[in-house]
Amino acid sequence: xxxxxxxxxxxxxxxxxxxxxxxxxxxxxxxxxxxxxxxxxxxxxxxxxxxxxxxxxxxxxxxxxxxxxxxxxxxxxxxxxxxxxxxxxxxxx
Numbered sequence: 001x002x003x004x005x006x007x008x009x010x011x012x013x014x015x016x017x018x019x020x021x022x023x024x025x026x027x028x029x030x031x032x033x034x035x036x037x038x039x040x041x042x043x044x045x046x047x048x049x050x051x052x053x054x055x056x057x058x059x060x061x062x063x064x065x066x067x068x069x070x071x072x073x074x075x076x077x078x079x080x081x082x083x084x085x086x087x088x089x090x091x092x093x
Contacts, residue, residue: 002082003054008075020061035089054079
């Protein structure tokens with residue numbers, strides 16, 4: 001299944017987490033019918049994963065990046081099945 005993750009972390013560090021999640025196969029946009037849909041800054045999605053795997057990967061990505069910094073923590077996380085979906089296109093390709 002495709003999964004959709006929404007997370008909040010303390011501080012202003014979401015852009016530091018997204019490259020780690022991209023390396024794990026997550027995307028911060030969809031392309032459908034030659035239209036690009038950019039997701040909100042604290043959301044990503046992944047193909048062919050499970051809800052539990054998404055939860056673990058986000059927790060581990062944040063733990064790996066900020067292991068030495070006790071001031072940064074995962075505050076909120078929800079993992080949902082990503083389909084069906086609808087949205088406002090950002091760019092026409």
